[in-house]
Amino acid sequence: MPTKKKPAPKKPAARKSAAKTAAKKAPAKKAAPKTAAKKAAPKAAAKKAAPKAAAKKAPAKKPAAKKTAAKSAAKKAPAKQVVRRSALGFRVNEHIVYPAHGVGLIVEISAQEIAGMSLDLFVINFEKEKMVLRVPIDKAEQTGMRKLADPKIMDGAIKTLKGRARVKRTMWSRRAQEYEAKINSGDLIAIAEVVRDLFRNENQPEQSYSERQLYEAALERMAREVATVEKTTEDAAIVKLEAILAKTTGGARRQPGSDAT
Secondary structure, eight states: OOOOOOOOOHHHHHHHHHHHHHHHHHHHHHHHHHHHHHHHHHHHHHHHHHHHHHHHHGGGHHHHHHHHHHHHHHHHSOOEEEEESEETTEETTOEEEETTTEEEEEEEEEEEEETTEEEEEEEEEETTTTEEEEEEGGGHHHHTOEEOOOHHHHHHHHHHHTSOOOOOSSOHHHHHHHHHHHHTTOOHHHHHHHHHHHOOBTTSOOOOHHHHHHHHHHHHHHHHHHHHHHTOOHHHHHHHHHHHHHHHHTSOBOOOOSOOO
16 A cells, blocks of 8 residues: 655745744844934934024024114214204394303204204304303203393492402402302302402502402403493403492502512
């Protein structure tokens, strides 16, 4: 009888199972490069994103430059001026008295617009000193700026010159401070008091240098206002005032001599 052969299908099955297991293990090795690629990808993306972000930030500098240019242009731009003819009762081309400098001429009243704010100014010319003073209108009363003396005040000042000198028996330094304060007060009668008290005629003692300086400053300040009111020259006004003083004290004005200390 013929012998039966054993079936040999088991070996192919083992090969298939081995192939399957090998196939299962093999993809694990191939998958590693994919994960590495995935990890590398974010870095590349980050590198690409960095230039984009830099490109986005860079243009921000240009608007800043434009703003600074606009600000500098605004600073260089000339201020707008609005010319006025009068303010606080003062008019252009009118003589006034500014306490610290005496008689001056208002040459302009202007409103200047600076940085969106309006500033109103008196522009005052002091011809003899060759000086131009700009006084804010809202500060004019505070500084003591006033109109020229009216006839009543002028008469009071002349009457003061005709009075008797009143010299205090105090230290000269203290009296000098009082005289300077009166000269810079802008009060015509107070200035006349300084002129009267410091005047020396030919029969009176010599003045010291500091006394003569204060006397001449007070006389010049008073004479300039008298000349402007009476529409005459300053020299003519000085002659008039000293004639009144000489008559009051009984002698001619002493001519400047040697300086005394």
